[in-house]
Amino acid sequence: MHEGPGSMDDVLEELLIDSIPPRIVLAEDDPALRDLLAAFLRRDGYEVIEARNGVELLKRIHQIGSSIFHGRAEPLDLVITDFRMPGFSGLEVMECLRDAEWSLPVIVITAFGDTTFHEHARALGASEVLDKPFDLERLRQAVFRVVPPCSRS
Numbered sequence: 001m002h003e004g005p006g007s008m009d010d011v012l013e014e015l016l017i018d019s020i021p022p023r024i025v026l027a028e029d030d031p032a033l034r035d036l037l038a039a040f041l042r043r044d045g046y047e048v049i050e051a052r053n054g055v056e057l058l059k060r061i062h063q064i065g066s067s068i069f070h071g072r073a074e075p076l077d078l079v080i081t082d083f084r085m086p087g088f089s090g091l092e093v094m095e096c097l098r099d100a101e102w103s104l105p106v107i108v109i110t111a112f113g114d115t116t117f118h119e120h121a122r123a124l125g126a127s128e129v130l131d132k133p134f135d136l137e138r139l140r141q142a143v144f145r146v147v148p149p150c151s152r153s
Contacts, residue, residue, distance in 0.1 A: 021047045022077040022147045023064070027057035027093070028109070029085040037080070040136055045149040054088025057081060058096060061104070076104060077147045080139075083110035083117070094124040105146045109134065 024046050028034035031052075038048040049064075051057040057079070064076045079097075081090035088096070090108050097104055108121045111132040118129045128142040 021045050022149065023047045023049065023075065024078045024080060024143070024147070025049045025051060025057060025060050025064070025076060027051040027054065027079070027081040027085060027090065029053050029082060037136075037139070040139070041143065044140065044143070046143070046147075053086040054081075054090065054093050056087070057085075057093050058088065061093075061097070061102075065102075078143065079104055079106045080143070081106060081108055083108055083112060083121075091121060091124060094121070094126065098124055107139075107142055107146065109139075 083090045105127045107128045108126045109130045113131040121129045
């Protein structure tokens with residue numbers, strides 16, 4: 001007799017997990033740019049949670065992390081953050097994540113990038129640093145490298 005892949009519950013759970021879009025938190029203080037980037041990422045199948053500043057970004061990350069620790073499988077796959085924002089900068093948020101020993105991929109976007117900034121962001125764990133203005137296709141390629149659409153980390 002043929003051995004099946006497991007119980008019906010196992011199969012359904014796997015199908016549900018595979019159908020959950022990757023989750024990105026996007027932090028950008030410019031509302032027009034944040035709306036543009038969020039819509040662009042959603043078209044590629046990502047779930048996008050928006051944050052207006054560094055404080056809101058940390059709150060969103062904490063809320064999602066807390067839900068995971070309380071048994072709800074709602075992982076966070078990627079953070080995309082602007083460098084200069086009210087409250088905390090993108091790099092300050094990355095420092096907080098590093099200090100809390102989170103291993104979360106981060107893409108930093110900035111209008112103020114130079115070689116030193118890029119090196120510092122990468123030393124804090126940035127997967128990619130994009131200088132504004134950037135082509136949306138470049139952002140797509142960076143996101144796909146870190147978290148392909150329709151696949152969980």
